[in-house]
Amino acid sequence: xxxxxxxxxxxxxxxxxxxxxxxxxxxxxxxxxxxxxxxxxxxxxxxxxxxxxxxxxxxxxxxxxxxxxxxxxxxxxxxxxxxxxxxxxxxxxxxxxxxxxxxxxxxxxxxxxxxxxxxxxxxxxxxxxxxxxxxxxxxxxxxxxxxxxxxxxxxxxxxxxxxxxxxxxxxxxxxxxxxxxxxxxxxxxxxxxxxxxxxxxxxxxxxxxxxxxxxxxxxxxxxxxxxxxxxxxxxxxxxxxxxxxxxxxxxxxxxxxxxxxxxxxxxxxxxxxxxxxxxxxxxxxxxx
Amino acid sequence: xxxxxxxxxxxxxxxxxxxxxxxxxxxxxxxxxxxxxxxxxxxxxxxxxxxxxxxxxxxxxxxxxxxxxxxxxxxxxxxxxxxxxxxxxxxxxxxxxxxxxxxxxxxxxxxxxxxxxxxxxxxxxxxxxxxxxxxxxxxxxxxxxxxxxxxxxxxxxxxxxxxxxxxxxxxxxxxxxxxxxxxxxxxxxxxxxxxxxxxxxxxxxxxxxxxxxxxxxxxxxxxxxxxxxxxxxxxxxxxxxxxxxxxxxxxxxxxxxxxxxxx
Numbered sequence: 001x002x003x004x005x006x007x008x009x010x011x012x013x014x015x016x017x018x019x020x021x022x023x024x025x026x027x028x029x030x031x032x033x034x035x036x037x038x039x040x041x042x043x044x045x046x047x048x049x050x051x052x053x054x055x056x057x058x059x060x061x062x063x064x065x066x067x068x069x070x071x072x073x074x075x076x077x078x079x080x081x082x083x084x085x086x087x088x089x090x091x092x093x094x095x096x097x098x099x100x101x102x103x104x105x106x107x108x109x110x111x112x113x114x115x116x117x118x119x120x121x122x123x124x125x126x127x128x129x130x131x132x133x134x135x136x137x138x139x140x141x142x143x144x145x146x147x148x149x150x151x152x153x154x155x156x157x158x159x160x161x162x163x164x165x166x167x168x169x170x171x172x173x174x175x176x177x178x179x180x181x182x183x184x185x186x187x188x189x190x191x192x193x194x195x196x197x198x199x200x201x202x203x204x205x206x207x208x209x210x211x212x213x214x215x216x217x218x219x220x221x222x223x224x225x226x227x228x229x230x231x232x233x234x235x236x237x238x239x240x241x242x243x244x245x246x247x248x249x250x251x252x253x254x255x256x257x258x259x260x261x262x263x264x265x266x267x268x269x270x271x272x273x274x275x276x277x278x279x280x281x282x283x284x285x286x287x288x
Numbered sequence: 289x290x291x292x293x294x295x296x297x298x299x300x301x302x303x304x305x306x307x308x309x310x311x312x313x314x315x316x317x318x319x320x321x322x323x324x325x326x327x328x329x330x331x332x333x334x335x336x337x338x339x340x341x342x343x344x345x346x347x348x349x350x351x352x353x354x355x356x357x358x359x360x361x362x363x364x365x366x367x368x369x370x371x372x373x374x375x376x377x378x379x380x381x382x383x384x385x386x387x388x389x390x391x392x393x394x395x396x397x398x399x400x401x402x403x404x405x406x407x408x409x410x411x412x413x414x415x416x417x418x419x420x421x422x423x424x425x426x427x428x429x430x431x432x433x434x435x436x437x438x439x440x441x442x443x444x445x446x447x448x449x450x451x452x453x454x455x456x457x458x459x460x461x462x463x464x465x466x467x468x469x470x471x472x473x474x475x476x477x478x479x480x481x482x483x484x485x486x487x488x489x490x491x492x493x494x495x496x497x498x499x500x501x502x503x504x505x506x507x508x509x510x511x512x513x514x515x516x517x518x519x520x521x522x523x524x525x526x527x528x529x530x531x532x533x534x535x536x537x538x539x540x541x542x543x544x545x546x547x548x549x550x551x
Contacts, residue, residue, distance in 0.1 A: 179462045180551035187424030212413030213441040232413035233403030
């Protein structure tokens, strides 16, 4: 009986995985999950204990913002900014508002990024973590506002900024207003530069479009998780445009490292310590 | 009359192959213009034209996305779709404008940044991001004019202006209507429907506050009289330059920040 149940669960998860095709989402329902890379069936608890990295092949599963914060920020130190952002719907799309409401219900998130202040081994930072479970982490007005607010807050408090990027790009449903968030967030980064605060951008799977073409690419230091897909144009669009298959490893973190757009590819298990080390190495510079 | 023109019809006008391009306007607006080439890193991207020009005694740095006026030109110009080196060239000249205290005039006309292998290898996203960041506090006035199609980050990358102007039939959007329909509805053939929803016309964008002014086109279409269209643009460029030069640099940059901060 139990085995039957487990089998069913496995089948369910496998089916779920197939439906999602290439989307490596953060652990579907059930106790088991299949690695999208090596196809190994994994027990979820084991996976979570292993930082949501496949113990078999090292594939970094996508992380929810909650889990990310648990992995990076010292226990009980994260304080989320209290931002009462009304959702924006400049194109007046009815189904968009409904979709947002449904997603809030389902994910418990208010938007595609979580922002606040927390400690990394007792070093205080402003941290923003994007969440691909919420409209693929896309950037509309609220996301742009939260990122910008966080950067401005960091300037005010003389704190470093760390942004974990995970986004399909600008949010289509908000049209041109989403596009303008690119200018808004990039301008905020420039203010941070002038103030002399450190900004570390961490690219995780996936980082694309308007997010790549704004704050994600503007860190003083840009880290990336192994195997994350990062680019401006999506692979499908590029393939259509050039009419040929894309080379192996195209638009991965390692590809970006090779081409000089990433400072370091960092395994998730070493991410916190790497960030900590970088924070210490920048100390004294930012606080005058 | 003009309000009866649908958004999709505007898209079609903005894409007309004989619609005046950046160089057509540059030739007509400026008394002098010298085109200068190259990003100093990789190569010259012909889909962005850069140079220095003047109207009377006032010098300007000019940046324009340039579509071809025929097939041969279009191939040379990559259909007006810049690669990273195009944006880096634009930035190089904008930084020079700052050094020599020249106002910057940009002409936006692109279907978007080019989605190619090389573009990704050379950091298309980084190039656009850097322009947005650097333009946000460039210490000279910037006037951006959307003359045709302004699509995606590829348009915005030269569009962070103190004043953003738009020709009556130009369109400005997050993505082409085809791309938008394809992403939202998985059906690019619904482009017409997308265009009506996207708020991409000059009037819509003026209402949204994305654009500061709409410039009327002679006889309802700029191509009927490039000379007259250029005169209209020239007049506004001169007036706005004077207005913006009246601000001290700190205020100018702070106002620009607030403008985009508020969107």
